[in-house]
Amino acid sequence: MSDIPAAVRMQAAQWLVDLQGPESTPAMREAWQHWLNAHPDHAMAWRKVEALTCKTGALPAGIGRAALLPARPLRRQLLAVAAVGVAGTGVWQLSEQAGRGGRLQTATGQRTEHYLADGSRLMLNTQTQVRVQFDGAQRLLALDHGELLVETAADSMRPARPFRVRTRAGEMQAVGTRFTVRHEQETLLHVLEGAVDVRRSGAPDMPVRIHASQLLWFSPDWRSEILSAADTDAAWTRGMLLAADMPLPAFIQELARYRPGILDCAPELAHLRVSGTFPLDNTDRVLVMLQQVLPVEVRRWTRYWVRVQPAPAGQARAYRRV
Structure with missing residues (x-):
């Protein structure tokens, strides 16, 4: 697996998730077969994922994992886990109508789904706070912090009101x-379908259009x-x-x-x-997996630290012999 590109490993893991998920269709399986036959690396990555998926034990029923450990020195070992199905759907809370205005927020580890007054779908990730501001002239989401996904609906009002997200x-x-928007110190926009026009706060430059499968980081005085x-x-x-090939400290963060x-x-x-x-819905189990395949120890000072x-050293030496 060491000579298989990281992107291909990720594609194999993602196909495993998709094919075992509730939205799997014959057309999806046909697309997977085309992907599988397109390149020898695809078939090799898939065989590794498929063969190791049965070696679970660290995850609850319905979840599989495949450890893809390439033949590299310890300094560059990779952990790859293919999770099968959607875990912990119980954390989702569904609101049939978020209304024309008001504040929506999620707690740590919580994700919620809402349908806005115009029929648009809004999903909030963990630790998110957003203000919904709909009136006769605009459809606006003011994202104070966190992450959201929006699927916009056609506006029934005439003239149609623009749909905007502001950070x-x-x-x-x-x-x-x-599209998704994540805002912390800077804003990350990732467009999944269609396009989104971006204008930075206080910036004199013209808006930039971001298309499907593109993303942009930006702040008032900088953009990627x-x-x-x-x-x-x-x-x-x-x-x-x-x-995808993420440094462990960044993954833990x-x-x-x-x-x-x-x-x-x-x-x-x-x-x-x-x-x-x-x-995402059982982070303790993720930490258990890390201990099983990487030379790390999870030290619990308290329940919340x-x-x-x-x-x-002894455990690290044992790991090298795997």
């Missing part, structure tokens, strides 16, 4: 689309190049966290968004990389 970094106007992105970047909407308390990682573990698909640190 402190700027404003995004949908062009018949499906337009980058390509896979739809799997929105895996949180299906209860999954996807990582992302996982920490979904659990209360403090979860951190020793910086000396930055040489370890993580790739794969992980269930957890640290991932290097494993004791």
Whole structure:
């Protein structure tokens, strides 16, 4: 597996999730077969994922994992986990109508789904706060912090009101689309379908249009190049966290968004990389998996203070013999 590109490993893991999920169709299976036959790397990655999926045990029923450990030195080991199905759908809370105005928010580890007054669908990720501001002239979501996904509906009013998402970094106007927005210190826009026009706060430049499978980082005084992105970047909407060759400290930081308390990682573990698909609704099980395949120890100081640190020397030597 060491010579198989990381993108192909991720594609194999994602196909496994999709084919075992509730939305699997004959057309999807046919598309998977075309992908499988398109390149020898695809078939090799799939055989590895499929063969190792039965070696679960760390996840509850309905979830499989496949550890794809390439033949590399310890400093560049990869962990790849293919999670089968959608875990923990119980964390979703559905609101039939979010109304024309008001504040919506989620707690740590919570994800909610809402239908807005115009029929648009809104999904909120963990630790998100957004204000819905609909009136006769606009459809506006003011995202204070967190992450959301929007599937816009055609407006029944005439003239049609623009649909916008606003953060402190700027404003995004949908062009018949499906997209995610994440705002912390900066804003990340990822367009899944259609297009979105972006205008930075206070910036004199013209809006930039972001199309499907593209993303953009921006702030009031800076913006990135337009980058390509896979739809799997929105895996949180299906209860999954996807990582592609991510440094372990960055992975732990992302996982920490979904659990209360403090979860951190020793910086000396930055040489370890993580790739794969992980269930968001049981972060303790993800930590168990990390201990089983990486030379790390999960140290629990209290129930709400957890640290991932290097494993004791004896455990690390055992890991090298695997």
